[in-house]
Amino acid sequence: MSFRRLVLACVVVSSWLLAAPAEAQFFRNNGIGVQFGWKGLGSTFDGLTGQKIWNMTDQATVGMGYYQALGYQLWFDILQAEIGMGAERIAPEGRDIAPIFSFSATTGVRYIFLEERFRPFIGAHVQYLQILPVAADPDIPINALTGNAPFWVGLRLGGGVEYFFGDDISLIAGLHLAGFAGLNEPPKNGLQSFILPQASGGLNLNIYF
Secondary structure, eight states: OOHHHHHHHHHHHHHHHHHHHHHHTTOOSEEEEEEEEEEESIIIIIHHHTSOSSOBOOEEEEEEEEEEESSSSEEEEEEEEEEEEEEBSSOOTTSOOOEEEEEEEEEEEEEESOOSSEEEEEEEEEEEEEEEESSSSOOSOEEGGGTSBSEEEEEEEEEEEEEESSSSEEEEEEEEEEEEESOEEOSTTOOOOSEEEEEEEEEEEEEEO
C-alpha cells in the first residue's frame, strides 16, 4: 500500500471513530416516563350515543412507563401503568353519586417515522382495564368472561408526536382508541355491547438512558 493510500485510510477511519460518539448521544436504549392524561369513557361515548354504555364519567389519569429500543425507529413499550379517577354518571336510586377509579396496564410497540428531535409515531398495544368502584352496588358494565367482574383486555391503537428538548429528555403527546371485548352485561337499562370503547390521551415526560 502506498503512503498516500495509508494516510487516506487513516483519515477515513479516524473520521468515522470521531463521528460515532456524536451520533450516539442522541440514541439511548431505555427510557422511563411519567404520564398525565385523560381516559374517555361515559362522558365521551355515553354522550355521543345517548345510551348508558359505561355510566361513568371520563377520568383524569396519572401513570408511569418503561420503554426499550428494538431499533432506531421501533420501540417496545414494556409496561405503561396508570390510575384513573372519575365518578358515576347516574347513581342508583337511593344514594348519591360515588367515585370510580380504574387501573390500566398496556404493552406494545411504537414505530417512529423520523430520527430527529421531532418524531411522529404510531403504536399498537394490548391493554388491561380494571374498573375499581367505591360503592358496593355500582351501576356499571361487568364482564361475564371474567366472573362478572369489571375488567377487560382489549386492543389499543393510536399515534402522536415526541419532541426532544434535551439529548435525553423528551415530551410525548398521544391520542389512542381502544376496544374491549367480552360477554358484557350493561348498566341498568343500558346498551348491550360486546365491544366497550375507550378513548385516551396524555402527555409523557420521558428520560432516556
